[in-house]
Amino acid sequence: MTVPFAQGMLDVGAGHRLSYAEYGRPDAPAAVVLHGGPGSACQPSMLDWFDLSRQRVVLFDQRGAGKSAPAGCIAGNTTQDLVGDIERLRRFLRISNWLVVGGSWGAMLGLMYCGAHPAAVRGMVLRGVFLPGVQQMDWFFQELRALVPVAWTQLTAGMSPAERQAVLPALARRLLRGTHAEGRDAAERWARYEDAVMAAMMGRAGQPQPGQPSGQPSSPQPKPQPGQPPGPLEKYRLQAHYLEHGCFVTERQLFRAARQAAGPAIFVHGTHDWICPPQNLVRLMRFMPQAQVRWVAAGTHTASDPAIRDALRTAIRDMRAGLGEDCG
CATH class of the missing domain: 3.40.50.1820 (Alpha/Beta hydrolase fold, catalytic domain)
Known part of the structure; x- marks a missing residue:
């Protein structure tokens, strides 16, 4: 090291x-x-x-x-x-x-x-x-579903038809203004979607396949302690903050x-x-x-x-x- x-x-x-x-x-x-x-x-x-x-x-x-x-x-x-x-x-x-x-x-x-x-x-x-801008966000959260349809379906499971037409705002709302449980769920969905896109892009095994479950709900994660890296909730809240504001x-x-x-x-x-x-x-x-x-x-x-x-x-x-x- x-x-x-x-x-x-x-x-x-x-x-x-x-x-x-x-x-x-x-x-x-x-x-x-x-x-x-x-x-x-x-x-x-x-x-x-x-x-x-x-x-x-x-x-x-x-x-x-x-x-x-x-x-x-x-x-x-x-x-x-x-x-x-x-x-x-x-x-x-x-x-x-x-x-x-x-x-x-x-x-x-x-x-x-x-x-x-x-x-x-x-x-x-x-x-x-x-x-920055709408074009990049629409590509990742909306159009990319054509290449990872199962992962996108899991990302948007339970969302209303209107939310599925605007996935990023729906995730950001849960992460930035929802309850802790809603924010944690949105962070985990986002993380799984990113992992699935990366796996499919790299041609690796392990990306979601038709019929596979989206995963079991995880147990509550403790808040990061001083000096420790933030967990998924903190990471994706920060990402949602930037993307919701068009990266400023x-x-x-x-x-x-x-x-x-x-x-x-x-x-x-x-x-x-x-x-x-x-x-x-x-x-x-x-x-x-x-x-x-x-x-x-x-x-x-x-x-x-x-x-x-x-x-x-x-x-x-x-x-x-x-x-x-x-x-x-």
């Missing part, structure tokens, strides 16, 4: 404290990793993308996510807050500029940060870009940030990404014609996909070489 050379909690205001850790060489060029979600967390496997003998890598959990505190807190938690947090962390760590690496939601957040603080960015390596960013604002972002950029995207479909990147590239696009044939959405992971490693190595960093 790789041990950080520094770690701590950074107070960013509004009651939030971010958990961060630094790995590799303290005197080497730095990179920051922006995790997906919203509401997920950084994972040790992210370090595998880097050469820690020649790089300084910063991992941190966004507001309310992972080991950051308070767990699952949605107050004072917007995309604009997260963009400010990234810059606050850079200055706190006394890093002059860094490489921004992110995937999915983290790729969108990376674009927003790079557009707001171009002088702080050496370059970007972004994977499986998520876009319009597509026009995101595309404007993409235009304003400086420095070289490499985008990695799987041709078989069901979560953030390839059309996302095609649309984005109209505003970043200078960026390099690397399509991964048969690649999916997750960095645990070996093809995506290898493409990400190569992109980071090539970016470092292009920046003149020592890759020898």
